[in-house]
Amino acid sequence: xxxxxxxxxxxxxxxxxxxxxxxxxxxxxxxxxxxxxxxxxxxxxxxxxxxxxxxxxxxxxxxxxxxxxxxxxxxxxxxxxxxxxxxxxxxxxxxxxxxxxxxxxxxxxxxxxxxxxxxxxxxxxxxxxxxxxxxxxxxxxxxxxxxxxxxxxxxxxxxxxxxxxxxxxxxxxxxxxxxxxxxxxxxxxxxxxxxxxxxxxxxxxxxxxxxxxxxxxxxxxxxxxxxxxxxxxxxxxxxxxxxxxxxxxxxxxxxxxxxxxxxxxxxxxxxxxxxxxxxxxxxxxxxxxxxxxxxxxxxxxxx
Amino acid sequence: xxxxxxxxxxxxxxxxxxxxxxxxxxxxxxxxxxxxxxxxxxxxxxxxxxxxxxxxxxxxxxxxxxxxxxxxxxxxxxxxxxxxxxxxxxxxxxxxxxxxxxxxxxxxxxxxxxxxxxxxxxxxxxxxxxxxxxxxxxxxxxxxxxxxxxxxxxxxxxxxxxxxxxxxxxxxxxxxxxxxxxxxxxxxxxxxxxxxxxxxxxxxxxxxxxxxxxxxxxxxxxxxxxxxxxxxxxxxxxxxxxxxxxxxxxxxxxxxxxxxxxxxxxxxxxxxxxxxxxxxxxxxxxxxxxxxx
Numbered sequence: 001x002x003x004x005x006x007x008x009x010x011x012x013x014x015x016x017x018x019x020x021x022x023x024x025x026x027x028x029x030x031x032x033x034x035x036x037x038x039x040x041x042x043x044x045x046x047x048x049x050x051x052x053x054x055x056x057x058x059x060x061x062x063x064x065x066x067x068x069x070x071x072x073x074x075x076x077x078x079x080x081x082x083x084x085x086x087x088x089x090x091x092x093x094x095x096x097x098x099x100x101x102x103x104x105x106x107x108x109x110x111x112x113x114x115x116x117x118x119x120x121x122x123x124x125x126x127x128x129x130x131x132x133x134x135x136x137x138x139x140x141x142x143x144x145x146x147x148x149x150x151x152x153x154x155x156x157x158x159x160x161x162x163x164x165x166x167x168x169x170x171x172x173x174x175x176x177x178x179x180x181x182x183x184x185x186x187x188x189x190x191x192x193x194x195x196x197x198x199x200x201x202x203x204x205x206x207x208x209x210x211x212x213x214x215x216x217x218x219x220x221x222x223x224x225x226x227x228x229x230x231x232x233x234x235x236x237x238x239x240x241x242x243x244x245x246x247x248x249x250x251x252x253x254x255x256x257x258x259x260x261x262x263x264x265x266x267x268x269x270x271x272x273x274x275x276x277x278x279x280x281x282x283x284x285x286x287x288x289x290x291x292x293x294x295x296x297x298x299x300x301x302x303x
Numbered sequence: 304x305x306x307x308x309x310x311x312x313x314x315x316x317x318x319x320x321x322x323x324x325x326x327x328x329x330x331x332x333x334x335x336x337x338x339x340x341x342x343x344x345x346x347x348x349x350x351x352x353x354x355x356x357x358x359x360x361x362x363x364x365x366x367x368x369x370x371x372x373x374x375x376x377x378x379x380x381x382x383x384x385x386x387x388x389x390x391x392x393x394x395x396x397x398x399x400x401x402x403x404x405x406x407x408x409x410x411x412x413x414x415x416x417x418x419x420x421x422x423x424x425x426x427x428x429x430x431x432x433x434x435x436x437x438x439x440x441x442x443x444x445x446x447x448x449x450x451x452x453x454x455x456x457x458x459x460x461x462x463x464x465x466x467x468x469x470x471x472x473x474x475x476x477x478x479x480x481x482x483x484x485x486x487x488x489x490x491x492x493x494x495x496x497x498x499x500x501x502x503x504x505x506x507x508x509x510x511x512x513x514x515x516x517x518x519x520x521x522x523x524x525x526x527x528x529x530x531x532x533x534x535x536x537x538x539x540x541x542x543x544x545x546x547x548x549x550x551x552x553x554x555x556x557x558x559x560x561x562x563x564x565x566x567x568x569x570x571x572x573x574x575x576x577x578x579x580x581x582x583x584x585x586x587x588x589x590x591x592x593x594x595x596x
Contacts (some may be wrong), residue, residue, distance in 0.1 A: 121490070
């Protein structure tokens, strides 16, 4: 999986006027009457332009709901979401979402998927074609242009999706646990690749994960979310120098301190979710216990 | 692609280099041939059981032997009237089925995509659905000006409900994230319909077509028997295969009944096979060959 890093500048830099995303007292409630369920409550935060914001929280906390609200797929029950100063009224090409599992169009080839956005808007010209070619090359997908998503590996699917989103030159990329379900090696490669890309492009990124290592590796700022109904519990600035390397972070004292801090908060939230009957959280509690009872050398993966 | 190449090599390697033609066929077709031959053998032995066993076996002992049927068929094959029966029934199936596809699939899509339409249409739809197509025959004869149209209408009913339900379930199974992706890229509703919804429902629509074209063959035959097939020119004229069978029965020519029955079996088989070929063409993306995932 060699990726031509030299073509990083093939992608346009984002518009400088973008003022980020702001959530003010957002609340989201589903259902009616006795079956009402509030998923998001009193949730306020900022996604600063040109920065990498990572949202982390226990499974089932309502993170994906927040993404649907920011993307404009659903309206909040109350509160306001502003993108670039204007309230969100619906989806827009300034906000591109990459979902947990592949959402490529299964009946389109890689090339057709990548160029879908401009074609659907009737804006596909020589310039878009050049951008599509550059992005396809950057994602290492030249040889797979004519293939359907089912013929691609998980990592290739993710890269094709990234290229499809980039074609729309979004002000902010929203990623909902995008590398979940990939094998650990591919996941590491994708993470390093995405970080390299993010550092070079200066684009605004909003990345959702349940993985602390992933959060520390990518983030300028981490939003730690509470158990459902979710809101921001803490904002942690990740002041590690860039470029970062996954392998190097294992030994980094500052990174480990941040990790301990984040894990402690997440553990509390996960325990709360667990007490409330959330089934996925049992997983997290177990992983946390193991992390803290095993010697440090055992957690290294030697890469 | 690598996989299929490997499979091809394995298949040809396993194939015995026999001089007997049958053994050079692919395995599945060899088995199909064995199945046909075995069925013929049981049928031949059963139908001649009176002679070689002294006692007629139940059911099988009363039907004409395959040798008699083949004899009757060899005469019919050169009879234009027999082929006209094929043509008449095929035309009716084509007309009723096409009309059902052209109306049923769009109705199914609208019902699935628009809750108000669903709320209004579904109660009536669900009330009419259990009525067997043949129960519509008398009403169809009264309502429609010609007998031909009455038969077409009954065939239409036979295919319609299955097609609607399959289109509905196809449209309901569309991954909402795909629509969200398209919306956030600024795609119009028309674009989402043609580029996303239609390809997504295609596989289940095709399944609906395969099932419902089988039903149309069941229906056309019964409708022709009941209505007289729209022709009064005799046993082997253009009354359709159903009428052909009925007339053979009335005329006491039992081997011809079996010829008619098998003809319908072949017609149904061929139309389903044709649909499967079209389906495979249209949804190549759905069957990953040489998949890497």
